[in-house]
Amino acid sequence: MRKSFTELTTIRVGGEAADYVVAETTSELVDAVAQADATGTPLVVLGEGSNLVVGDAGFDGVAIHVKSSGLDIDGEMVHVDAGVHWDDVVVTTLEAGLGGLEPLSGIPGSAGGTPIQNVGAYGALTSQFLDHVTVYDRKIGEVVDIAAADCGFGVHRTSMFKRNNRYVVLRLHFRLTRTTVSRPVAYAALADHLGVAMGDTAPVTRVREAVLALRRQRGMLLDETDHDTWSVGSFFLNPVVPQVPEKAKGCPAYPDDGGTKLPAAWLIQHAGFPPGYGADWGRGRVRLSTKHSLAVTNRGGATAAEVMAFAAHIRAGVQRAFDIRLEPECDLLNCSLDDPVPAWLTGATTG
Ligand SMILES: Cc1cc2nc3c(=O)[nH]c(=O)nc-3n(C[C@H](O)[C@H](O)[C@H](O)COP(=O)(O)OP(=O)(O)OC[C@H]3O[C@@H](n4cnc5c(N)ncnc54)[C@H](O)[C@@H]3O)c2cc1C
Numbered sequence: 001m002r003k004s005f006t007e008l009t010t011i012r013v014g015g016e017a018a019d020y021v022v023a024e025t026t027s028e029l030v031d032a033v034a035q036a037d038a039t040g041t042p043l044v045v046l047g048e049g050s051n052l053v054v055g056d057a058g059f060d061g062v063a064i065h066v067k068s069s070g071l072d073i074d075g076e077m078v079h080v081d082a083g084v085h086w087d088d089v090v091v092t093t094l095e096a097g098l099g100g101l102e103p104l105s106g107i108p109g110s111a112g113g114t115p116i117q118n119v120g121a122y123g124a125l126t127s128q129f130l131d132h133v134t135v136y137d138r139k140i141g142e143v144v145d146i147a148a149a150d151c152g153f154g155v156h157r158t159s160m161f162k163r164n165n166r167y168v169v170l171r172l173h174f175r176l177t178r179t180t181v182s183r184p185v186a187y188a189a190l191a192d193h194l195g196v197a198m199g200d201t202a203p204v205t206r207v208r209e210a211v212l213a214l215r216r217q218r219g220m221l222l223d224e225t226d227h228d229t230w231s232v233g234s235f236f237l238n239p240v241v242p243q244v245p246e247k248a249k250g251c252p253a254y255p256d257d258g259g260t261k262l263p264a265a266w267l268i269q270h271a272g273f274p275p276g277y278g279a280d281w282g283r284g285r286v287r288l289s290t291k292h293s294l295a296v297t298n299r300g301g302a303t304a305a306e307v308m309a310f311a312a313h314i315r316a317g318v319q320r321a322f323d324i325r326l327e328p329e330c331d332l333l334n335c336s337l338d339d340p341v342p343a344w345l346t347g348a349t350t351g
Contacts, residue, residue, distance in 0.1 A: 003063060009049030010108060010222060011232050011297075013304040014335075015058025017044070022065045026081060026170045030136050030143065032064045033168050037138055044333060045168050047082070047110030050222070051117065051232050055335030056304045066112050068170075073098070077131065078174040082112025086119075089174075094204055098176035100129050100183065102207040103190070106215045108222045108233070112169040117157040117329070122211050123186030127153035134171040135161075143170065156258075157237060157329055182207045189214060219291035231295040232330035235311055236264045245323035264318075264326055265294040271321035273314055282345050286310040304335045305342045312337040 005014030019041070023029035029045075036043040042061030046052070068081035071089065073096050080089050086109050090101045103124035104114075113119065114126040115133055130148040137144050146167075152160035161167050184199045185191045185207070191198045193210045202210075215221045219228035242259040244251070251270070254261045268288070269275075278287030285302040287310075289295035296311055315326045315337060328337065 005049070005052075005054040005058065005063075008046055008063065008065070009052050009054060009232075010230065011053055011307065012230055013056070013298055013302055013307055014054030014333075015056050015304075017059045017061070017063035019062040020065065021062055022067055023083070024067050024069070026068050026070075029064065029066055029068060029082070029168065029170060032062070033136055033138065034141065036062050036064070037141070043165075045112075045165075047113040048085070048108060050108035051113060051330045052333060053232060053304060053307055053330055053335060054333045055308075055339075057334055059334060066110060070171075076176050076178055078176055080111045080172045080174065082110060082169045082171060084111045085109075086111050086114060090208070093174075093176055094208060097178055097180065099179040099181065099204040100124075100176040101174070102182055102204045103187070103211055105208045105211045106221050111172055115151060115153075115159055115169055115172065116161045118153040118155070118159050120155070120157070122190045122214070124183075125153070125155065127151070127159075129174045129176060131173045131175040133169060133173065136168040136170055137166060138168065139166050156240065163331065180204055217291065219289045219295060219297075227299045228289040228291050228295070228297055230298040230300075231289060234264070234294040234329050235296040236268070236294060236315070236326040237329045238262060238264045239267070239324050239326060241324065248322040248324055251322070262324065265292065267318050267322055267324060267326070268293045268314060271314075271317045273317060278310060281310060281313070282306055288314075305339065306345065308332075308335050308337055308339045309341045309345050312339075312341070 001020050002016045003020035004016045006012045021032050023032050044063050046063050046065045066083040068083035070081040071084055072079045089111050090105050093101055103122040119126045132145050132147045134145050181201045182204050194202050196202055223229050238261050240256050240258040240261045244260050251262050251266055275293045276290035285299050286306045289297045318326050
């Protein structure tokens with residue numbers, strides 16, 4: 001069965017997958033992947049499509065949609081199938097009296113998507129709570145467990161799974177804490193919203209509510225009626241540079257293992273692209289979110305080519321203003337910021 005990626009991704013662009021399979025259980029997922037591998041069929045594993053942009057030509061292979069649904073709690077251990085909606089994991093664990101995941105409330109996507117880029121928000125990272133992950137290793141054709149410490153997790157939305165199609169995440173095993181009190185709050189805007197000092201704690205339910213309120217304000221909670229959320233979340237990574245270029249000396253800077261980390265949202269805004277930028281660009285179908293300059297959004301009817309050309313335009317503007325090259329955070333399948341700009345757009349781009 002063919003299926004359009006406009007229906008499978010939150011940014012709602014892209015052509016069709018030549019074949020589409022839903023895996024309702026872990027064994028169906030393993031079978032679908034093993035069968036595609038046995039026949040040499042290219043495959044893409046899909047959760048909820050909230051971090052993926054697919055090109056307008058689509059994908060000449062099989063899209064395997066993970067919808068496995070098991071979630072078991074055993075003491076402070078939580079075992080979750082890859083297809084479970086992530087926020088259901090947060091809600092279920094909090095309701096069971098297990099704290100920890102509350103800062104990760106409201107992040108779109110499947111549980112299986114969280115280790116791919118070590119999903120993080122409001123001072124917390126998936127890797128802080130993950131004990132181990134069960135994967136199907138396509139290279140050896142076996143199901144194996146990998147300890148969290150061996151997953152190559154980094155703070156910059158990285159892991160050994162990111163842009164590496166060797167592993168299919170089947171099941172996650174979290175170690176949480178039986179508590180109704182949060183960990184020390186480690187994010188200034190969250191502390192402000194809660195009215196506590198950085199490093200203080202708060203009831204986990206209040207932290208969840210505060211995180212959801214902040215995410216809503218920033219267009220980071222999915223809402224199909226709100227085009228500001230037809231996105232992949234942050235389109236670009238926060239760049240880490242060995243030395244801050246002269247032109248970027250005014251940018252807030254944070255020490256980092258790789259040098260200095262700079263906020264991509266600041267660079268984008270100060271390069272002349274404020275929230276909402278793009279109404280006059282192209283056909284106005286792709287713009288920055290009006291609530292967050294790091295989200296590239298589809299205002300309805302956009303194509304992947306427009307998304308790529310618009311993102312390339314933003315990247316070129318930041319490069320020109322600050323001598324810094326932004327890299328996409330989301331995964332791109334059969335599309336690239338270096339794609340030729342469509343003829344009908346060339347008159348409109350200045351980047
Ligand atoms: C409005 C919005 C806000 C967001 N906010 C945040 C945020 O605060 N923090 C953050 O880190 N991210 C954020 N994101 C990005 C996104 O929510 C996460 O990356 C999420 O974990 C992606 O999960 P998914 O199931 O949608 O993955 P998909 O988009 O379906 O897939 C993403 C990539 O992972 C691969 N993949 C998915 N599932 C599996 C699996 N089971 N096994 C192997 N590979 C797999 C896919 O092949 C693809 O390459 C946001 C996105 C949106 C739209």
